[in-house]
Amino acid sequence: MSDGAATQGRRAELAAALDAVNARVAAACASAGRSPQDVTLVAVTKAFPASDVVHLAALGVTDVAENRDQEASAKVAEVVRLGGCGIDQLRWHFVGQLQRNKATAVARYADVVHSIDRPRLVTALDHAAQRAGRRLDVLLQVDLDPVRADTARGGAAPGDVPGLADAVVAAAALRLRGVMAVAPRDDDPRAAFERLAALAAQLRADHAQARWVSAGMSGDLEAAVACGATHLRVGSAVLGSRPSLR
Numbered sequence: 192m193s194d195g196a197a198t199q200g201r202r203a204e205l206a207a208a209l210d211a212v213n214a215r216v217a218a219a220c221a222s223a224g225r226s227p228q229d230v231t232l233v234a235v236t237k238a239f240p241a242s243d244v245v246h247l248a249a250l251g252v253t254d255v256a257e258n259r260d261q262e263a264s265a266k267v268a269e270v271v272r273l274g275g276c277g278i279d280q281l282r283w284h285f286v287g288q289l290q291r292n293k294a295t296a297v298a299r300y301a302d303v304v305h306s307i308d309r310p311r312l313v314t315a316l317d318h319a320a321q322r323a324g325r326r327l328d329v330l331l332q333v334d335l336d337p338v339r340a341d342t343a344r345g346g347a348a349p350g351d352v353p354g355l356a357d358a359v360v361a362a363a364a365l366r367l368r369g370v371m372a373v374a375p376r377d378d379d380p381r382a383a384f385e386r387l388a389a390l391a392a393q394l395r396a397d398h399a400q401a402r403w404v405s406a407g408m409s410g411d412l413e414a415a416v417a418c419g420a421t422h423l424r425v426g427s428a429v430l431g432s433r434p435s436l437r
């Protein structure tokens with residue numbers, strides 16, 4: 192098979208997977224009485240090549256996400272080099288655990304950072320964004336596990352959200368947009384996302400602009416839509432199963 196045929200084959204595969212995911216989102220919205228226009232699909236492209244991002248942009252995907260700075264920095268540069276339809280309008284989301292020493296790099300390419308979970312990260316990202324001359328949309332990542340058993344996955348305790356929100360609002364180069372969470376393992380995602388919806392409502396009461404709720408992945412996007420998610424972070428259902436990273 193020629194390179195061109197391989198490329199066309201991959202684009203067709205991604206188009207079919209994207210159609211299937213969009214159909215799931217549409218069905219979930221219909222049963223929740225919501226408009227699909229109020230739900231943004233964020234394609235999580237970690238572990239997949241820049242050429243897949245180019246295909247997705249050509250297929251109408253507007254938002255893509257990465258979770259590791261090194262991979263993301265290189266991929267963003269490669270996507271720009273490859274070029275293509277829709278590339279200039281792409282919004283890049285950073286959804287991984289963020290270290291303070293990566294803030295400078297992330298602030299250069301990310302448009303949205305989903306993983307703000309401690310005050311020192313707010314300061315580091317704000318300063319980095321100011322130095323880069325950029326303004327970033329940020330979400331507060333919440334740990335929904337009631338016993339907070341797996342702190343390696345990140346996320347602030349629910350009780351820390353109001354203070355973190357105030358810190359973001361006070362940061363000149365950051366815009367508070369809402370909350371993000373990953374459903375805890377071994378928990379009913381619907382119950383977890385209902386806790387997130389309650390937290391999101393409390394946050395909105397204090398900060399009307401913080402209306403985004405980033406929740407739901409390939410396996411639980413229906414539960415997230417039912418609980419008011421505005422941003423779905425979908426990886427494997429669009430791109431296929433990830434080659435293991437380590």
Ligand SMILES: *Cc1c(COP(=O)(O)O)cnc(C)c1O
Binds near residue numbers: 287426427428
């Ligand atoms: C990888 C990842 C996803 C996507 O997961 P899938 O199950 O492949 O859809 C979503 N959110 C975060 C934070 C991730 O790291």
